[in-house]
Amino acid sequence: MRTLVTGGAGFIGSFVCDRLLKDGHSVTAYDDLSLGRVRNIEQNLSNPKFRFVEGDILAPRMDEVFATGEFECVFHMAANSDIARSHESPSIDLDRTFMTTFRVLEAMRKNGVKQIVFASTSAIYGETTGRINESYGPLIPISHYGAGKLASEAFITSFAENYSIQSWITRFPNVVGPRSTHGAVYDFVQKLRKTPGSLHVLGNGQQIKPYLNVEDLVQGIMLVWTKASEKVNIFNIGADTRTRVADIARIVIEEGPAPAEIVYAGGDRGWIGDVPEFEYDTSSIRQLGWSPSMTSDEAIRVAAAAAWSEQV
Numbered sequence: 001m002r003t004l005v006t007g008g009a010g011f012i013g014s015f016v017c018d019r020l021l022k023d024g025h026s027v028t029a030y031d032d033l034s035l036g037r038v039r040n041i042e043q044n045l046s047n048p049k050f051r052f053v054e055g056d057i058l059a060p061r062m063d064e065v066f067a068t069g070e071f072e073c074v075f076h077m078a079a080n081s082d083i084a085r086s087h088e089s090p091s092i093d094l095d096r097t098f099m100t101t102f103r104v105l106e107a108m109r110k111n112g113v114k115q116i117v118f119a120s121t122s123a124i125y126g127e128t129t130g131r132i133n134e135s136y137g138p139l140i141p142i143s144h145y146g147a148g149k150l151a152s153e154a155f156i157t158s159f160a161e162n163y164s165i166q167s168w169i170t171r172f173p174n175v176v177g178p179r180s181t182h183g184a185v186y187d188f189v190q191k192l193r194k195t196p197g198s199l200h201v202l203g204n205g206q207q208i209k210p211y212l213n214v215e216d217l218v219q220g221i222m223l224v225w226t227k228a229s230e231k232v233n234i235f236n237i238g239a240d241t242r243t244r245v246a247d248i249a250r251i252v253i254e255e256g257p258a259p260a261e262i263v264y265a266g267g268d269r270g271w272i273g274d275v276p277e278f279e280y281d282t283s284s285i286r287q288l289g290w291s292p293s294m295t296s297d298e299a300i301r302v303a304a305a306a307a308w309s310e311q312v
């Protein structure tokens with residue numbers, strides 16, 4: 001299949017590109033490199049089935065790429081991934097998380113592209129109790145990022161109905177692994193590189209969430225895309241196990257070069273909009289035959305080792 005991966009030079013998008021190429025598809029990766037990096041995709045640059053285009057989804061270049069690409073499926077992975085930053089500038093998530101989705105859908109409509117796989121998030125659920133499944137509601141996101149993703153989901157389903165675009169909405173929790181440039185594991189490693197011996201942690205360390213290895217995630221995305229066949233397919237993809245922030249700090253230090261003292265800032269969350277605790281019900285995707293190969297703690301340890309070994 002001819003595919004377009006928006007955000008294809010980002011952390012998750014680059015693994016999606018790797019996997020699509022491995023499965024024999026042709027891939028155009030489109031990314032403005034605001035958060036992504038060419039080194040995430042350099043292993044594919046000499047592959048004749050791969051093409052990288054640098055550009056902003058909101059710029060006219062996107063229309064040119066659609067007009068010539070004859071795409072059959074779009075993997076829409078591009079978004080603002082810096083959740084805390086949009087507290088100061090809410091328009092970041094309006095533009096980069098929501099409008100990017102709308103622009104992709106419009107380009108699909110105009111060019112007759114009939115499939116979209118969307119990177120959604122647990123942040124659309126807001127603060128919850130108990131194990132949340134895909135039917136959980138009401139949906140009350142508490143971050144602009146979660147709001148931008150929920151609005152994106154709503155337009156994807158309305159485009160599905162109006163223009164017969166089939167959609168796979170995959171809702172991830174925190175995803176970790178090599179090539180990441182954000183999140184607790186990455187931040188802790190960067191902080192320890194700057195101030196070895198002391199790790200300053202936002203919040204009280206008690207926040208607890210599921211963390212999923214990026215290759216397990218991509219395996220889940222591909223399974224859902226190939227096996228689920230409704231007009232709109234919505235799946236949580238996540239680990240059933242969880243890790244506390246205090247344990248992430250401990251594991252990152254254990255995987256690093258030297259011991260360090262952990263200093264907590266206090267408060268029940270890292271920043272405004274941070275959901276301190278949630279738990280996923282993943283029975284829908286498990287029924288399709290997917291389960292993660294790593295527990296949440298194992299995924300954190302693999303990601304921590306990778307973050308320490310990567311160049312800054």
Ligand SMILES: NC(=O)c1ccc[n+]([C@@H]2O[C@H](COP(=O)([O-])OP(=O)(O)OC[C@H]3O[C@@H](n4cnc5c(N)ncnc54)[C@H](O)[C@@H]3O)[C@@H](O)[C@H]2O)c1
Pocket residue numbers: 006007008009010011012013030031032033034035036037055056057058076077078079080081096100119120121122171172173174175176181183
């Ligand atoms: N990492 C996680 O824990 C997580 C969890 C849930 C959902 N997601 C979603 O998965 C997707 C990938 O996230 P990630 O962690 O790989 O983040 P990332 O920042 O590494 O990847 C996003 C990519 O999109 C690109 N991008 C952003 N705005 C763009 C624009 N206007 N035009 C072109 N390119 C643009 C960035 O340069 C970056 O390469 C995002 O949609 C994110 O919201 C991530």
